[in-house]
Amino acid sequence: xxxDDEVNSVISSEDxxxxxxxxxxxxxxxDSDVDFDELQEHDxxxxxxxxxxxxxKAFEIDHKVYSPExxxxxxDDQVAEVATLLEQPHESTAILLRYGRWNxxxxxxxxxxxxEEVLDKAGLGQDVQKSPPRIEVIDGFVCDICxxxxxxxxxxxxxxxxxxCVDCYRQYLAQKIRGEGExxxxxxxxxxxxxxxxxxxxDILVRxxxxxxxxxxLMRTYVDDKENLKWCPSPNCVYAIECGxxxxxxxxxxxxxxxxxxxxxxxxxxxxxxxxxxxxLVKLWLKKCEDDSETxxxxxxxxxxCPKCHSTIEKNGGCNHMTCRKCRNEFCWMCMGMWSEHGTSxxxxxxxxxxxxxxxxxxxxxxRQSLExxxxxxxxxxxxxxxxxxxxxxxxxxxxxxxLLQSASDMSWIEVQFxxxxxQALQRCRQTxxxxxxxxxxxxxxxxxxxxxxxxxxxxxxxxxLSEMFEKPTDQLSGLRVEMMDKTTFCNRRRIVVLDDTAKRxxxxxxxxxxxxxxxxxx
Amino acid sequence: MASMSSKRLQKELTKIQGTLPPGIxxxxxxxxxxxxxxxxxxxxxxxxxxxxxxxxxxxSPSYPIEAPEVVFVVLAAPxxxxxxxxxIYSNGIICLDLLDSQGWSPVHNVESVxxxxxxxxxxxxxxxxPPGDAEFVRxxxxxxRDINFLYHDPKV
Ligand SMILES: [Zn+2]
Ligand SMILES: [Zn+2]
Ligand SMILES: [Zn+2]
Ligand SMILES: [Zn+2]
Numbered sequence: 019x020x021x022d023d024e025v026n027s028v029i030s031s032e033d034x035x036x037x038x039x040x041x042x043x044x045x046x047x048x049d050s051d052v053d054f055d056e057l058q059e060h061d062x063x064x065x066x067x068x069x070x071x072x073x074x075k076a077f078e079i080d081h082k083v084y085s086p087e088x089x090x091x092x093x094d095d096q097v098a099e100v101a102t103l104l105e106q107p108h109e110s111t112a113i114l115l116r117y118g119r120w121n122x123x124x125x126x127x128x129x130x131x132x133x134e135e136v137l138d139k140a141g142l143g144q145d146v147q148k149s150p151p152r153i154e155v156i157d158g159f160v161c162d163i164c165x166x167x168x169x170x171x172x173x174x175x176x177x178x179x180x181x182x183c184v185d186c187y188r189q190y191l192a193q194k195i196r197g198e199g200e201x202x203x204x205x206x207x208x209x210x211x212x213x214x215x216x217x218x219x220x221d222i223l224v225r226x227x228x229x230x231x232x233x234x235x236l237m238r239t240y241v242d243d244k245e246n247l248k249w250c251p252s253p254n255c256v257y258a259i260e261c262g263x264x265x266x267x268x269x270x271x272x273x274x275x276x277x278x279x280x281x282x283x284x285x286x287x288x289x290x291x292x293x294x295x296x297x298x299l300v301k302l303w304l305k306k307c308e309d310d311s312e313t314x315x316x317x318x319x320x321x322x323x324c325p326k327c328h329s330t331i332e333k334n335g336g337c338n339h340m341t342c343r344k345c346r347n348e349f350c351w352m353c354m355g356m357w358s359e360h361g362t363s364x365x366x367x368x369x370x371x372x373x374x375x376x377x378x379x380x381x382x383x384x385x386r387q388s389l390e391x392x393x394x395x396x397x398x399x400x401x402x403x404x405x406x407x408x409x410x411x412x413x414x415x416x417x418x419x420x421x422l423l424q425s426a427s428d429m430s431w432i433e434v435q436f437x438x439x440x441x442q443a444l445q446r447c448r449q450t451x452x453x454x455x456x457x458x459x460x461x462x463x464x465x466x467x468x469x470x471x472x473x474x475x476x477x478x479x480x481x482x483x484l485s486e487m488f489e490k491p492t493d494q495l496s497g498l499r500v501e502m503m504d505k506t507t508f509c510n511r512r513r514i515v516v517l518d519d520t521a522k523r524x525x526x527x528x529x530x531x532x533x534x535x536x537x538x539x540x541x
Numbered sequence: 542m543a544s545m546s547s548k549r550l551q552k553e554l555t556k557i558q559g560t561l562p563p564g565i566x567x568x569x570x571x572x573x574x575x576x577x578x579x580x581x582x583x584x585x586x587x588x589x590x591x592x593x594x595x596x597x598x599x600x601s602p603s604y605p606i607e608a609p610e611v612v613f614v615v616l617a618a619p620x621x622x623x624x625x626x627x628x629i630y631s632n633g634i635i636c637l638d639l640l641d642s643q644g645w646s647p648v649h650n651v652e653s654v655x656x657x658x659x660x661x662x663x664x665x666x667x668x669x670x671p672p673g674d675a676e677f678v679r680x681x682x683x684x685x686r687d688i689n690f691l692y693h694d695p696k697v
Contacts, residue, residue, distance in 0.1 A: 163605055163647040164545055165552040182647075186606070189545065190647060193606045198642055209646040 075514060077293055077521035081261040081275040081285065084247075086237060089258055093240055096122060104129055109216040114140050116202045116236075119243040141205065141214030146179035151219050153184055161186055163207065176219060180208030184223065191215070191224055201235035251288045252281035261285040268297045270524050291449060294520035295457040299530075303456040307396065325354050339486055351401070395459040399452050405485065406448040412488045413441035419492040436499050440484060440506045447481045447513045454516060462529035473519055477512040484509050546604040547573050553650050565655045568595065575599050578655055579621075582662045588624060595621040596658070598651055608645035611635060611654060625668050626661070632678045636671060637661065 074080075084092070093112075100122055101111040117140035118125030129136045137143060153174050160167040161183035175181035182190075190207045194200045206213040220232060241247045241258050245265075250257045255277060263273040263285055272293045273285040283290055286297040295303070324331050324342040326349075331342060339357050341348050348357040420434050454474045461467055484505040487498060495502075550573045557567050568577040576598040582588040599610040613623045613633035623629060628636040638644030639657055671677070 164549055166548075186545075186647065189603065189606050193603060197607075207647050209648045211646075 075518050075521070076525065077272070077274070077514075077517040079261060079263060079271065079273040079275065079285070081259050081273075083276075083278045084258045084260060086256050086258075089237055089241065089247075090233075093237070096120065100126065109218045110142055113142055113214050113216055116239065116243075117141065120240065138212070141203065141212050143178070143212060145177040147175060147177050151176050151222070153222060156181070159183075163190070174219075174223060176206050176213045176215065178206050178208065178211050178213040180206050180211055180213070182207055187223055191220065192228060195228055195232050195235065199235060201232050202239045248285060248288060250277040250279060250281055251283055252277065252279050255279040255281065259285060270296075270527070272296055272521070272524070292453045292456075293450060293517055294524070295453040296524065299457060299460050300453070303399075303459065306392070307399075310392065310396075325349055339482055392459065395455045399455040402448040402452040402455070406445055406452075409441065409444045409448065409485055409488065413437065413444075416488060416492060416495070420495065436503045436506070437495070440487070440502050443506045443509045443513075444481060444485055444488075447477060447509050450513050450516060451478055451481060454520075457520070460530045462531040464529060466523060469519065470516075470523075473512075473516045477509070477516050480505070480509045480512045545606075546600055546602050549605055549650075550600060553652070557652055561652065562656060562659075564659060565652070573600065576651065578651065580655055580659050580662075582624075582659065585663050585665065587665055587668050588662060592624075593619070593621065594624045594662075596655070598654075605647040605650065608640050608642065608649075609651070609654070611640055611658070624662055625670065626665050627667050627669055627671055628661070629671070630674050630677055630681075631670055632681070634681070 097108055097112050097115060100106075100115060101108050103126060104111060104114070106114065114125060114129070114136070115122070117136075118128070125136075151174065153172050155170055155172055157169075158167075159171055159173055159181065161171065161173065161181075163182050163186035166183055172184045173181050174184055174187050187207070191204065194204045204215040205211060206215065217232075220229060224232075238249075241249055246262055247258050247260050249255075250259060257277050257279060259275045259277060261273055261275055263271060265286075267273075268286045272295065274282055274291045274293050275285045276282045281290075284292055284297060284300075287300065289297075289300060292300045323329070324340075324345065324347055326347040327342060327345040329342060329344045331340060339348065340351050349355060350357055416437060420437060424434055451474070454470075454477075458467075458470070458474070461470070484502070487502050487505065490498060554570055561567065564581045564583060566579045568579050570576045578596045578598065579593050580596065581590065581593045583590060595614050595616055597612055597614050601607050601609075612635065613621075613629060615621060615623060615633070623631055623633050630636070635658070637658070639649065639654065
C-alpha cells in the first residue's frame with residue numbers, strides 16, 4: 019500500500035489554495051482575539067456561550083438562514099428593481115435576470131450596450147405578435163404537433179407567433195416541468211425557436227399544481243446561480259443559507275454554518291461540519307480512507323484483547339477508558355496503553371511519534387512507517403466516529419431510565435436536561451476531534467504543531483472524562499448532575515480553544531506535510 | 542397520452558405512404574409503436590450508392606412531445622450496416638441533438654428526422670467512429686434517451 023506516494027502526487031500547492039497572500043482576513047470579520055486564559059477551568063456552568071453572545075471567534079463565520087418565502091421575496095425585489103431600470107415587464111425581466119445568472123450589474127451593462135442581442139440571447143427575441151399572449155380560436159388553424167384542425171380549436175402562441183393547440187402546449191409544458199425538471203429556459207415548442215416561456219404565459223396555460231412545481235424549480239436555479247447562497251443539504255429541509263465565503267477562501271477558513279433545522283454543515287463543500295480541517299484536506303482524506311478501506315477494516319472491530327490478561331473485551335460505550343472485567347486492568351482503547359499514564363506528561367495517545375528519517379532509510383521501512391502513520395490517525399478518526407454513535411446509544415438508553423427516575427424522584431424535566439446537553443456536547447466534540455486527526459495527518463511538524471496537539475489532547479481528555487460519566491449507573495446520575503454540567507461546559511470550552519487556535523493559524527497559512535519526510539509547503 | 546401519439550402517427554403514416562423524399566423509404570409500420578425506415582446517401586464517396594442503412598424508430602405514448610428513439614440496426618439479408626460517422630457509434634446509437642430532449646421540437650416528425658440524418662451523412666467528410674467508440678459500445682447498457690451526450694459540434 020503506497021498510498022502516501024499518492025498523496026504526494028495528488029496535492030499540489032494549487033490544490034491547497036494558490037496565491038499565498040490573497041484574501042487573508044477579508045472574511046470572517048474582525049480578528050477576534052479573545053483571551054482564552056480568562057476562560058480557565060471552573061467559573062460556573064450557568065453561563066452558556068449562546069447566552070453570552072461573546073465577540074465572534076476566529077472559527078465563526080457570518081451567515082444567514084432564509085426560508086423559501088425570503089428567497090422568493092429576494093427574487094421579486096430584484097426583478098422589480100431591474101424592471102424599472104430596463105423598462106421591461108416583470109416576467110421578461112425575470113427571464114433576463116435568469117439569463118444573466120442574477121448578476122444585476124453585468125446584465126444592465128450588457129443590456130445598455132446591446133439591447134437587441136441581450137434580448138435575443140435571453141429568449142426574448144423579435145416579437146412577431148405585439149399583443150400579449152392569450153388563448154385564441156383562429157379560423158383554419160391546424161396544430162403542427164397533433165395535426166388537429168377541428169373548427170373552434172383553442173390555441174396559444176408566444177410573441178414569436180408559433181401557434182399550437184392548448185392541449186399540446188399543456189402536455190409540452192408538463193413534460194418539461196415534471197419530466198425534465200426544466201423551468202428557467204423552457205423554450206417555445208416551435209422548431210429551432212429560442213423564445214422562452216414566461217411565467218405569465220405559464221399561468222394562462224396550466225393548473226396550479228404545475229405552476230407550483232415551476233416556481234419551486236425556478237427557486238432552485240436562483241439559489242444554484244448565486245455563489246453566496248446554498249440549500250441546506252439536510253433531507254427535507256427547505257432553508258437556504260447565505261454566506262460570503264468564496265471558493266478561493268476555502269484554504270484559510272472552514273465555513274461551518276448552522277441551519278434553522280439544527281443541521282450544521284460546511285458552506286464550502288456542503289458536507290457535515292468538518293472544522294478544523296479545510297475542505298480540500300477533507301476531500302483528500304475521505305478519498306484516502308476509501309482507497310485504504312480494506313487495510314483499515316480491522317480497526318472497526320469492536321472487540322480487542324485486554325493487553326494484560328488477553329481476555330476479550332467488547333466496547334459498548336463511547337468512552338475509551340477501558341477496564342477489563344477479569345483482571346481490572348485499566349487501559350486506553352486507542353493506544354492500548356495504561357490508562358493511568360493518560361493525562362500525564364508522558365501521554366502521547368493522540369500524537370504519532372515520528373521516527374527520525376534515519377530509521378526509515380529504505381523504501382520498505384518508509385512504506386511501513388507511512389502505513390503506521392496513516393493507521394494511527396485513521397484509528398483515532400474512526401474511533402471518534404464510532405464512539406459518537408455509541409455515546410448516542412448510551413444516551414438514549416439513559417434517557418429512558420431518566421424518565422423513570424424522574425417520575426420516581428422529584429426531579430423536574432428541566433433538571434434532567436443536563437443529560438441531553440452533555441450528550442450534544444459529546445457529539446459535537448467528537449465530531450471536531452475526528453477531524454483534528456484528519457487535519458493532523460496532513461500537518462507538517464513544527465513548533466505550532468505542539469500547541470495544536472496539546473489542545474487536541476486536552477479536548478480528548480475532557481471528552482473521555484465526560485463520556486465516562488454516561489456509563490455510570492442511572493441511580494447515581496442525578497447525584498452527578500452538577501459535576502456533569504461542569505464537565506459539559508469544560509468540553510465545550512476545550513472545543514472552542516481547538517477551533518479558535520486552528521482557525522487563526524489557517525488564516526495565517528499552514529504548512530502541510532506533503533512529502534513524508536521531505537519538505538512542507540506553505541500555502 | 543396514447544391517443545395523442547396514435548392520432549399523430551396515423552396522420553404521419555398516411556402522408557409517408559404517399560410520398561417521401563428520394564433515398565428515404567418506409568420498410569414497415571406494423572403498429573404505432575415501432576417503425577422501420579431505410580435511407581441511402583447520394584453523392585458522398587464515404588457511403589457507396591448501393592448501400593442502404595436501416596433505422597428503427599420507437600415511439601413513446603407521449604410522442605411527439607417526447608422525441609422518438611432512433612437507432613441504426615444491422616441486418617444480414619438484405620445486408621444493412623451501421624454507417625460510419627463521427628456521431629454514430631458502431632452499435633447504431635446516434636449522437637444527434639435533434640433527438641435529445643433539449644434539441645427536440647414536437648414539430649419534428651419521422652420524415653424530418655430521416656431528412657436530418659440523411660443530410661448529416663451526406664455532409665460528412667470523416668470516415669471515422671466517435672472517439673471512445675469501442676469502450677462505449679462495450680460498456681453502454683443505457684437506452685439512447687438516457688445517455689447524456691455532449692454535443693461537441695452543434696452543427697451536426
Ligand atoms: Zn416560437
Ligand atoms: Zn395540438
Ligand atoms: Zn436545514
Ligand atoms: Zn468543507
